Amino acid sequence: MSTRQPEGRYASFEAFYPYYIHEHSNRTCRRIHVVGTGLVIAAFLAFCVTRNPWWLLAMPIVGYGFAWVGHFFFEKNRPATFKYPLWSLMGDFRLFFETVTGRRKF
Numbered sequence: 001m002s003t004r005q006p007e008g009r010y011a012s013f014e015a016f017y018p019y020y021i022h023e024h025s026n027r028t029c030r031r032i033h034v035v036g037t038g039l040v041i042a043a044f045l046a047f048c049v050t051r052n053p054w055w056l057l058a059m060p061i062v063g064y065g066f067a068w069v070g071h072f073f074f075e076k077n078r079p080a081t082f083k084y085p086l087w088s089l090m091g092d093f094r095l096f097f098e099t100v101t102g103r104r105k106f
Contacts, residue, residue: 013087020091023080029070030095036066037096067092 010016024030040063047055064081071079081088098104 010084010087013090016084016087017091017094020080020088020095023077024070024075024095026070026075029075030099032066032070032074033092034096034099036063036070037092039063039066041096063092 010019024033040059043055043058043062047053047059067081068079071077079088080091095104
C-alpha cells in the first residue's frame with residue numbers, strides 16, 4: 001500500500017519523515033536546523049517569562065532564517081516548508097529532539 005495520496009502528497013507524518021530526513025542529509029544543514037529550532041524554543045521561553053510579543057515575532061524569523069540558510073547554501077535544495085508547512089515544522093522539532101537526546105547523529 002502506498003504512503004502517498006493520489007495527488008502525490010504524503011498520507012501521514014510518519015510517511016513524510018523519511019523524506020524530511022533525506023532533504024536534510026547535509027550535516028551542516030542539520031546542525032543549522034537544530035540551532036534554529038533551539039533558538040525558537042528559547043524565544044518562546046523568553047516570551048513566556050517577559051510577555052513581550054517581540055519574542056513571538058522572533059520565533060519564525062530565527063527558525064526559518066536558520067533553516068533556509070541551511071537549505072539554500074549547504075543542502076542546495078528547496079525547503080519542504082513550501083509544500084508541507086505543518087509537517088516540516090513537526091519534522092524540525094522531531095529532528096531537534098532526536099538530536100539533543102542522542103537518537104540522531106548531529
